[in-house]
Amino acid sequence: MKHIPVLLDSVLDALGDISGRRIVDCTFGAGGYSRAFLSRGATVVAFDRDPNVVTDAEAVRAEYGDRFTFVPRAFSHIADLDEKFDAVVFDLGISSMQIDTPERGFSFRANAPLSMRMSDDGPTAAQLIEQLSVSDLANILRDYGDVNRAGILARAMKDARPQTTFALRDLIRNPRDVAPVFQALRIAVNDEMGEVKRALAAVPDLLVAGGKCICVTFHSLEDRLVKNIMRRWTAIPGDPRLPVVKAAQFVPIKTVTPSMSEVKNNPRSRSAHMRGVIKSY
Numbered sequence: 488m489k490h491i492p493v494l495l496d497s498v499l500d501a502l503g504d505i506s507g508r509r510i511v512d513c514t515f516g517a518g519g520y521s522r523a524f525l526s527r528g529a530t531v532v533a534f535d536r537d538p539n540v541v542t543d544a545e546a547v548r549a550e551y552g553d554r555f556t557f558v559p560r561a562f563s564h565i566a567d568l569d570e571k572f573d574a575v576v577f578d579l580g581i582s583s584m585q586i587d588t589p590e591r592g593f594s595f596r597a598n599a600p601l602s603m604r605m606s607d608d609g610p611t612a613a614q615l616i617e618q619l620s621v622s623d624l625a626n627i628l629r630d631y632g633d634v635n636r637a638g639i640l641a642r643a644m645k646d647a648r649p650q651t652t653f654a655l656r657d658l659i660r661n662p663r664d665v666a667p668v669f670q671a672l673r674i675a676v677n678d679e680m681g682e683v684k685r686a687l688a689a690v691p692d693l694l695v696a697g698g699k700c701i702c703v704t705f706h707s708l709e710d711r712l713v714k715n716i717m718r719r720w721t722a723i724p725g726d727p728r729l730p731v732v733k734a735a736q737f738v739p740i741k742t743v744t745p746s747m748s749e750v751k752n753n754p755r756s757r758s759a760h761m762r763g764v765i766k767s768y
């Protein structure tokens with residue numbers, strides 16, 4: 488299934504006039520956001536660690552030439568960019584192409600090797616289960632999936648060493664735990680929380696004054712992480728008892744969730760939140 492960009496109109500509204508502006512699209516995916524920025528006159532540097540998106544990125548490059556640069560790496564590498572930008576945009580999570588390609592092992596609805604890697608690097612989910620201790624595996628299930636009795640399931644996973652999505656699914660007694668277990672492993676395999684933390688830590692120095700950072704999140708863990716980091720940026724620093732307080736470096740943009748019609752057209756948008764900030768100086 489072709490990926491339908493989520494909350495794109497809200498992201499464009501939040502960015503305002505972007506003609507001639509320089510934008511980092513941290514999550515190229517199917518290029519929906521990048522194309523929208525480019526067609527409005529922006530220059531775009533796009534990141535994605537999924538090697539399968541390179542063909543789409545080449546097509547965008549062929550259409551827009553020098554205004555588009557693709558970096559086939561994890562977005563924590565935005566820290567290596569040595570120019571300033573008018574906006575840094577994240578559309579987190581996985582794409583429809585990733586979830587709908589059974590052999591990538593993201594979905595428990597099709598039988599496939601238990602991979603779940605967005606890129607070609609690092610251990611697969613099957614290898615991670617083999618490498619981690621029972622207690623580390625249980626922590627992942629608990630922290631990233633809110634799975635009950637995580638220790639018992641972690642032990643069963645270590646004993647069974649599942650190599651396929653169905654082998655893992657069949658180990659999970661409570662059907663309601665299946666999606667959370669798959670989500671937890673996917674987050675761990677791709678170090679999703681670490682990536683977001685490292686990338687956001689680089690954002691303040693990357694933005695010009697007046698520059699914006701926009702994040703679209705899809706699950707409560709990543710949303711909480713982004714919300715807390717942006718709250719720190721928009722908080723007034725310094726001792727609150729002092730008479731003169733320095734203004735916060737960022738001001739928040741109103742958080743947006745998809746309209747009912749967007750959710751109807753694209754059910755995968757239902758859990759999305761768009762959060763953003765503007766750098767004031």
Ligand SMILES: C[S@@+](CC[C@H](N)C(=O)[O-])C[C@H]1O[C@@H](n2cnc3c(N)ncnc32)[C@H](O)[C@@H]1O
Pocket residue numbers: 490491492493513514515516517518519520521534535536537540560561562563578579580581582583605682683
């Ligand atoms: C939801 S899709 C983005 C869709 C895109 N905005 C569009 O309109 O087509 C998320 C993409 O981000 C990529 N991604 C997720 N985490 C990443 C990371 N840490 N570094 C680089 N790419 C990442 C995934 O590979 C996926 O292609």
